[in-house]
Amino acid sequence: MTSFARGQRVIGAATHYVENQPPWRVDVDEYALNAPLGAAMRGFGAEWAEDDLRAAGVLVGSGPFQRDAHLANVHTPLAHAHDRWGFRLDEVEYDPSYHRVIAEAVARGAHTSAWADPRPGAHVARAAMFMLFAQVEPGHACPVSMTHAAVASIEGSPWVADEWLPRLYSREYDPRLIVDGGKASALIGMAMTEKQGGSDVRAGTTVGESMGGHAYQLTGHKWFCSAPMSDGFLVLAHTRSGGVDEGLTCVFVPRILPHGMRNVFRIQRLKDKLGNRSNASAEVEFDGTIGFLIGEPGRGVRAIIEMVQRTRLDCVLGTAAGMRQSVAEAVWHARGREAFAALLVDQPAMTAVLADLALEYEAAMLAGLRLAQLFEAEASDRDVALRRLATPVSKYWVCKRGPHHAYEALECLGGNGYTETFPLARRYREQPVMAIWEGSGNVIALDVLRALTRDRESGEAFADELATTAGSSAILDRHVERTLALLQRLAAEPDEAPSQARRLSEDLALAFQASLMLRHAPGQDADTFIAARLGEERGAQYGVLPSGTDAAAIVARH
Structure with missing residues (x-):
């Protein structure tokens, strides 16, 4: 054994110390930290649900829930076609972590609370609850969404509805396939x-x-x-x-x-x-x-269409939930990581990217909650007409934005973001399904044309929606004018319309989001979003914000 003089440094006693790494983002209140969501709940008339949402925010931000979300994606489902004797079984086995996740979502009404208790703001509250759970573990949201949406198709057929709707409204979760009872x-x-x-x-x-x-x-x-x-x-x-x-x-x-x-x-x-x-x-x-x-x-198509409208809404909500996770993880990392003698969050290039990602999330979330509001029990005929068009418009654009948003947030974490031990790698793989499920891009864009040609009131209701913020932004006013002119031209030239369906859908979606930002977001956030998406200084990539933007203030709010 080699001896060292007193005070001499021992070489090799430790290989390295972990420094300059942000702590694990765990045991956080995902609702309380999401100021834009809280403001939107109050703006859309669902403030009565905030106590339940706070409780859910604490749950989904907890260590045990995050671990279950991780395990459910590592230990993936297994199909068992036959039992050991060769009899048909046709069952799917899930890891216990998955059952714990979905049981919590069902217990808090993320599936059918809006149907079971149809008070004002119920669909907005349910949408927010759905997003909180989908933010941390998105896979379970598929059956939760379909159960919510199926009510719209089933309720008109009493020979099915009388037995099944009470079961769909239940907040119990029982994964067993029971034959005996x-x-x-x-x-x-x-x-x-x-x-x-x-x-x-x-x-x-x-x-x-x-x-x-x-x-x-x-x-x-x-x-x-x-x-x-x-x-x-x-x-x-x-x-x-x-x-x-x-x-x-x-x-x-x-x-x-x-x-x-x-x-x-x-x-x-x-x-x-x-x-x-x-x-x-x-x-x-x-x-x-x-x-x-x-x-x-x-x-059959008529029977299923209302279910499809609601699952498309949940595609928007699920994508927005993923955007929130991406923003939260990227900002957390930037606030706890230093490079070149300064925190990442304080470096202008990074601040601009984080602010842009945050604005994209807020616009997506507002679109989702506005759509949910249009599905409320007391929705007017004009609301119904508006949702026929606004749902495919938003589904097309928001879900298209999801994968790139996840990638850009992942890049904020550098190499850590590219590993499966951090949640953004999983999120990057998750976001494309929202753009494919319930109609991929071309299908949805053509549905936008269909809604406009078959239901004139939907286009009129959409124009009325945009008119609520006319005069608030010269940039938006010019965009709306161009978009409505394109709509009229395509109506007069139906042979050209399919080739321009994506352009029209994108333009309508951006107008819808920009109008919502003006109504529900702080003025600086709304103006920056509009200038960055529609103005002369807009860029093709995230982080290209207009000159003079206070990006730090936008990031601080998120």
Whole structure:
């Protein structure tokens, strides 16, 4: 053993000390720290929900919840087609962490609270609760969203609604597939897409033969079945009755039939997805599967459209939630990391990027909450017309912005951001699904055109919405004028319209967001957003803000 003189430094006693690394962002109140969300709740008339949102904010920001979010994405679902003796099982096994996450979301009404207690502001409050949970663990939000949205399709069919809606409204969570007895709660999935059709649901080949009454027997396959462990599913099939084709029909397929037997629901395999890893998506086959009519025979698209509108809204909310996580993690890192003798957050180039990311989040969040407000129980006919157009417009643009936003935030963390031990790598893989689910870019942009051509009132309601802030910003006024002129030109030249559908959708979305920022965000934030997105100094990348912007003040608010 080598001896050293007293006071001599021991070389090799420690390899290094960890310095200049921000602490773990844990045990934080995600609602209290999100000042723009709190302000929006009060602005949209849902301040009565703040106590519940604060409690949820503490929960989702806690160490145990964050660990469950991590584990649910590391230990991904497993499909079990058969049991050990070879009998069909068709079950999906999830890590216990996933069940804990979704149980907390259901307990706090992130799924159907707006339906169960339809008071003013209920849909706004539910949207905020949904975003708090989706901010930390997004995969579980898929069945939560579909359960919320399915109510709109099911409620008009009492032969299904009378039994199932009380179960959907329950705040209990029971993951078991019970044969011997019923359970008080239920979650809903859906199976629309087939391998040969994709977004063209009319190209499906699944058929349903009438069994009399409201029952059909289904044969076919679905290429994407979302949340295959759910208790029931909305399915599209071409139905026949008495040898007569009825057309594309929506049916409700329960996993457990009324007499207690398992329905035929063959899980072929789970998708190996880029992101959304905690949530299972499956290929399934129907072979004598029993389903019950939703709506009218041959009117399947009409029966499902209100559900689709609400899941598209949740795509906006889910993307905004991801943007909030990205902003929160990037700002936290910049405030705790020093480079070149100064904190990152105080360095102008970084401050500009963080401020721009924060503005993008706020505009997305406001769009989502305004849409939620349009779905309130007391919504007027004008509100309904506005949401027909504003929903696909916002879904198109906000969800398109999600992946790049996540990437830019990830880059703020440098190499740490690119590792799976930090949450932004997972978020970067997660955001694209919101742009694909419920209609990818072209499908949504063409739906915008459809809404404008089939429902003139939707375009008029959108123009009225933008008129509420006319005169508040010269930049926005010029943009709105150009956008409405483009809309009128495309209406007069329908052959050109499809090739310009994306341009029109983007322009409408930016006008909608800018108007909302003027109404609900601080003046500096609104003016900066408008100038950065629509002004002469706008840039193609985040961090290109107009000269003179107080980026530090914007970051401080977030």
